[in-house]
Amino acid sequence: MPKINLTVNNQSVTKEVEGRTLLVELIREGLGLTGTHIGCDTSQCGACVVHVNGQPVKSCTMLAVQADGADVLTVEGVSPDGGLSPLQQALHEHHGLQCGFCTPGMVMTATALLNDNPYPTEAEVRHGLEGNLCRCTGYQNIVEAIMAAAKEIRG
Amino acid sequence: MDDFSYQKPSTLGDAVEAFSAADDGVYLAGGQTILPVMKLGLAAPEEVIDLNGIEELQAITASDSVISIGAMATHATVAASEDVKQPLPALASLAGIIGDPQVRNRGTIGGSIANNDPAADYPAALLALGATITTDKRQIAADDFFLEIFETALEDGEIITKVDFPVPDAAAYMKFANPASRFALVGVFVARTGNSVRVAVTGAGPCVFRVGDMEAALEKDFSAAALDGITVPTDDLNADIHASAEYRGHLIGVLAKRAVEVAKENGDGQ
Numbered sequence: 162m163p164k165i166n167l168t169v170n171n172q173s174v175t176k177e178v179e180g181r182t183l184l185v186e187l188i189r190e191g192l193g194l195t196g197t198h199i200g201c202d203t204s205q206c207g208a209c210v211v212h213v214n215g216q217p218v219k220s221c222t223m224l225a226v227q228a229d230g231a232d233v234l235t236v237e238g239v240s241p242d243g244g245l246s247p248l249q250q251a252l253h254e255h256h257g258l259q260c261g262f263c264t265p266g267m268v269m270t271a272t273a274l275l276n277d278n279p280y281p282t283e284a285e286v287r288h289g290l291e292g293n294l295c296r297c298t299g300y301q302n303i304v305e306a307i308m309a310a311a312k313e314i315r316g
Numbered sequence: 317m318d319d320f321s322y323q324k325p326s327t328l329g330d331a332v333e334a335f336s337a338a339d340d341g342v343y344l345a346g347g348q349t350i351l352p353v354m355k356l357g358l359a360a361p362e363e364v365i366d367l368n369g370i371e372e373l374q375a376i377t378a379s380d381s382v383i384s385i386g387a388m389a390t391h392a393t394v395a396a397s398e399d400v401k402q403p404l405p406a407l408a409s410l411a412g413i414i415g416d417p418q419v420r421n422r423g424t425i426g427g428s429i430a431n432n433d434p435a436a437d438y439p440a441a442l443l444a445l446g447a448t449i450t451t452d453k454r455q456i457a458a459d460d461f462f463l464e465i466f467e468t469a470l471e472d473g474e475i476i477t478k479v480d481f482p483v484p485d486a487a488a489y490m491k492f493a494n495p496a497s498r499f500a501l502v503g504v505f506v507a508r509t510g511n512s513v514r515v516a517v518t519g520a521g522p523c524v525f526r527v528g529d530m531e532a533a534l535e536k537d538f539s540a541a542a543l544d545g546i547t548v549p550t551d552d553l554n555a556d557i558h559a560s561a562e563y564r565g566h567l568i569g570v571l572a573k574r575a576v577e578v579a580k581e582n583g584d585g586q
């Protein structure tokens with residue numbers, strides 16, 4: 162079995178994985194980081210989004226061996242010391258979640274979006290969320306939260 | 317998904333060798349098609365040969381007349397590349413509306429065209445721009461590459477290394493996205509180079525195709541009005557729960573007109 166070395170939320174990890182092990186399986190089962198969800202397992206819903214070398218990807222559609230040498234960030238790694246990031250705070254304040262199943266993926270996608278584009282328009286936010294499905298909120302409050310977080314982060 | 321052995325060669329030669337040594341091998345590029353297919357059990361290779369370690373497949377270069385895109389360039393890279401955006405904004409914006417951000421961060425041009433999904437976006441660009449596909453063995457014109465649904469001219473084990481796009485005078489791509497999958501319900505790419513015009517349609521039929529009547533009309537008069545009254549026969553168009561053949565046929569006309577209008581804005585206004 163291939164042995165891989167990677168960094169997950171700033172901690173270095175060495176693991177043996179099967180060729181077929183998906184990155185999301187390594188994260189949830191191998192490392193016990195269950196904040197990353199599996200919604201569809203068919204690359205559609207975005208509940209499994211994590212950052213690999215700073216870029217959001219669907220971790221159900223990448224092999225764990227392909228993350229060898231990579232820097233992985235999951236939802237557990239975005240909040241400072243047990244608090245909430247400005248984006249997480251904004252989702253809370255704007256009622257950007259109901260059941261919360263999609264939220265980890267939303268947080269990871271929107272975090273990357275705001276890193277890339279601190280001044281997004283509402284249309285850019287909606288385009289950026291095309292890979293993340295939410296069955297509860299109708300997206301409106303998620304978009305509002307991201308716009309508010311952008312403002313907050315810009316200061 | 318059945319287990320397999322995995323390797324990540326760092327040269328093209330090693331990848332080809334690994335494929336021919338394997339009983340049942342498959343190349344892995346962005347994995348955005350092949351991994352879902354393997355999860356469904358529709359493919360169960362014994363060897364997965366990851367092309368992500370081959371540096372020469374990543375490069376994007378541009379001259380005044382040709383943009384050359386390595387097979388492993390991701391959709392996100394193409395969308396953001398100044399070497400593509402400046403001379404050929406239509407291609408960069410096509411790459412920027414494939415799927416969603418996560419798919420664009422992994423999916424590659426080589427994987428997309430090797431797969432030849434009937435609703436994929438890139439095949440329309442390659443066909444309308446008269447691109448040339450280079451493999452480890454040869455060069456193939458786009459006109460000879462896309463054969464039929466999920467079928468290309470690639471031989472077993474042949475690797476696409478890059479795609480060369482001649483820079484047109486004016487071009488645009490218009491897509492009516494399937495609201496669920498984001499794939500093209502219909503997509504039309506129009507390109508004009510001098511007096512020559514090419515119109516390629518994806519999503520509407522079993523394989524990307526050109527529309528000769530539209531090309532002839534636009535060569536006489538490169539304006540949306542020149543397309544008035546030109547229809548595409550609907551007999552061979554796709555019909556499914558998303559749209560009837562007639563609806564797709566109608567969209568071809570609408571999108572072609574919009575593409576001509578945007579091409580005139582994108583282009584040099586000649």
Ligand SMILES: Cc1cc2nc3c(=O)[nH]c(=O)nc-3n(C[C@H](O)[C@H](O)[C@H](O)COP(=O)(O)OP(=O)(O)OC[C@H]3O[C@@H](n4cnc5c(N)ncnc54)[C@H](O)[C@@H]3O)c2cc1C
Binds near residue numbers: 342350423429437497
């Ligand atoms: C949710 C979702 C939405 C999508 N939406 C769109 C869309 O709107 N428009 C669109 O066009 N596409 C869309 N796609 C498909 C996406 O663009 C894929 O990335 C693409 O079709 C396959 O590229 P890949 O790099 O992921 O290839 P892979 O999945 O890694 O490979 C696909 C096939 O090509 C072969 N292959 C890969 N590279 C080469 C090469 N260099 N030489 C020879 N053979 C090779 C592989 O062996 C495999 O058989 C979507 C995919 C998903 C999951």
Ligand code: FES
Binds near residue numbers: 200202206207
């Ligand atoms: S679980 Fe990965 S996209 Fe749905």
Ligand code: FES
Binds near residue numbers: 258262263264296
């Ligand atoms: S809050 Fe329930 S799916 Fe988004």
